[in-house]
Amino acid sequence: MFLYALKMLINDRAKYIGIVMGLSFASFIIVQQASIFVGLMLRTVGFIQDTPQPDVWVMDEKVQFIDDVKPMSDTNLYRVRGVDGVAWAVPLYKGILKARLSSGNYQNCNLIGVDSGTLIGAPPIMLEGNIVSLRDPDAIIVDYVGANNKLSFDFPINQKPLVVGDVIEINDNRAKVVGICNSARTFQSQPVVYTTFNRALNFAPNERKLLSFVLVKGKEGVNPKELAKKIRKTTGLKAFDAKDFRWLTISYYLKYTGIPINFGIAVLLGFIIGTAIAGQTFYNFTLDNLRYFATFRAMGAPIGMLRKMILLQSFWVGAIGWGLGTGAASIFGFVSKFSELSFVLTWWLFLASMLAVGFISTLSSFISLRKIQKMDASIVFKS
């Protein structure tokens, strides 16, 4: 009988397609919008993920997220180095500076100044050139997307990518491209330019304090959280392990920007529209087939069997709709991989969308089940 329940559903083509499309739409919108949201949030912490060497990030006590740089005095580096449990501590500069291209164009860049000795904080993947070339005079390494877009010559008209050997000006200082790297996209989509800490201080406008972060590695066996706590207590600075720093940054964007609300509304709309389309069509399907369910009932089908038939039908459309929706969202993500769009589809988004679509189809079936429960089996004799 359960096979026949599925045939009843599938062979009613128009309604079947309507229900599946409704659920696919809901699933697609939920997954696609949520994936873009997750992608955006991960972009905010892209630089932390690109810098895996330190256990602890130390910063001014007023810093609220990674891009909220509040420069500290150089002496803080030595204070941190003096904390018990610290194996090494290196300085990092992070700031927004103007780059002037040979075409005369200006472009804001995210300048990262890494420790000159160890190069800790340097880009994780080099596409052209070598990290050690950063020690060359005036050397900079530019991220691939920046080199091919905003830092390209004559952007945005005739884009000629910036290549190794090209020279640009950063805050009126000569900067020579010695490498092209692959780094995580930033939230503001600005080009990322790497150089050494000392050169970054030359590039940056003169200020009394120019130390953005201190990157710390703990001694073997030292718990990063414990170490961060100790640094906070000893120096009065803020200190987080990488995971907590990521959450601090993400929490800031969640709390102080309208991004979650905007995406939340889109996800909610997808959910509501999907529920409305799928629920209404599934209910109509049951209503249209009420006479047949009543016929089964008259012929001796237990009410429990009818319930299971309805649940099976709703499970079926839910599974197909979810599969199509998430499949389409995955294809969308794959296609947009090479674009500006941030799109990160995680396993828990799959799970969450599955639960959401499961909820929609179960809700639809419960509305239909109520109708079946209350149906008058004697309608079979009505013409």
Added chain:
Amino acid sequence: MEAIRCEKLCKTYGSGPNAVQAVRGVDLQVNTGELLLIVGPSGSGKTTLISLIAGILPYEEGECRVFGEEYKEMTEEKKTTFRKNTIGFVFQSFNLIPMLTATENVAVPLLLNGILPPDAEKKARELLTELDLKDKLDISPKELSGGQQQRLAIARGFIHEPKLIVCDEPTAYLDHKTGDMVMDILKNKVLNKDRAIIVVTHDPRIFSYADRVVHMEDGQLSEKSLS
């Protein structure tokens, strides 16, 4: 053998001043091997009576025993099982499921009785072949003519060999010739000494197929002469 015995059977719809008594103290006895016609004007309570006899509707007063079993003594679950095993239905508007093939429609009562789909469909094909529907086995009922649909409905009504078959206006939508053919099937192929058939009808053309005709009016039955 006694197939049905109804005594002082009453059924009322609604309550208070809006109550309508559809069946008023009906006494009826039907034996196996008998084809009984229930005739009467619209709204006389014929359909309500067969719904009571089939155990689809509950009744307030009286007694209705089908093959010795009294519905009032059965739980809803037992009543469902009883219907599944004992009763076959042929409906006025056929109630065939358009999303299933002819074979699958006929196989439904067997599936409800626990027969596996391949066996049920094999038996359904054999029966449909017997009823001259061999070339319609795998098509939807909606592609069949009225007569073919009714033959399909009859096949579904007795494929599981029920002891009682309840037919509601089986010839209502059929022309004279097709109506005759349908009644011929019911009388000569379906009816046997262990089975009873009750047919509710308006159609005087089929009176000749009946072993007995009862007339229903205002919820009450009276015996009607066949002549």
